[in-house]
Amino acid sequence: MRQVTMEQIMQGKTVIVTGANSGIGYVTARELAAMGARVIMVCRSQSKGEAARQRIMQEAKGAPEPELVLADFASLASVRRAAGDILERCPRIDVLVNNAGLFVSEPLASADGYEMTFAVNHLAPFLLTNLLLERIIASAPARIINVSSFAHVAGRIAIPQIASPQRPNIAQAYSDSKLCNILFTNELARRLQGSGVTANSLHPGAVATNFAADSRGLFAFFFRLARPFMLSPEHGAATSIYLASSPEVAEISGQYFVRKKPVKPSAAAQGAALAKRLWEFSEQLVREKVAA
Secondary structure, X not given: OOOOOHHHHHOOOEEEEEOOOOHHHHHXXXXXXXXXXXXXXXXXXXXXXXXXXXXXXXXXXXOOOOEEEEOOOOOHHHXXXXXXXXXXXXXXXXXXXXXXXXXXXXXXXXXXXXXXXXXXXXXXXXXXXXXXXXXXXXXXXXXXEXXXXXXXXXXXXXXXXXXXXXXXXXXXXXXXXXXXXXXXXXXXXXXXXXXXXXXXXXXXXXXXXXXXXXXXXXXXXHHHHXXXXXXXXXXXXXXXXXXXXXXXXXOOOOOEEEOOEEEOOOOHHHOHHHHHHHHHHHHHHHHHHOOO
16 A cells, blocks of 8 residues: 655645744744645744745745735734635635744733733634634644643633733743643534544643743743753654644544643643633633624
8 A cells, every 4th residue: 555645645735823933833834834735824023924934935945835924912803814814815724733822021911901921822822713713624624733831730720810911920821821722722622523623732842942032030041041951943843743744643632742642731721611611711802802
């Protein structure tokens, strides 16, 4: 029996990668493009996004030319515009990789008045996924991949306090947002049962990227100290690429992966009731701030 290559598996597939201009998002976009996929790069900055798009064209010779969509994940209105742009361009969506994320070093509010880390790391991908979901389901078999972190183990979700920009502990806000990523994935997988669409989350490892480049304070200090010992973006992107392309996980859903293997997340991350409550709370926030 003739073996099918990864390039053949991804040929003709349409893949959306958020935060694709740098770090593991960039590597994920580049490698999936090299496999033959049509890649839509969702980036905040026109100049950085275009520079990354040009680099992919240089580094992945012969790959389909990536496309750029702009979105500021600190604004739900911007996420909605980006989703509309994607739906106009893409008659099908085979893979969505929710990779974009940030860490801030001081309390900040998003454009909609929510705590910035929660808004960017959870609420924006929650909204984007739901806006694209009908198209993704129509494209089944399809996959949704959410990049979380081992930091989720320190997460403690209190609703509605999690959305408040007055939260004093910013490091806690980051851990909480990564716990949200897993809970969102699990509830999404439950809702997608029987649709032909899978949803999985992952920990990429401690990766040396620009993710905390603008941070200050104690976290930034320790991040800079640890940077020489961190994984390369290529190693960090490996699990995202695997979940997006490998036939081995075509029918696996609702799992949390580390180094391409499913592992159990924290007890809080396995809470079905909390996952459902977070979903309903997120829907409420989106409906309050963005016209349905």
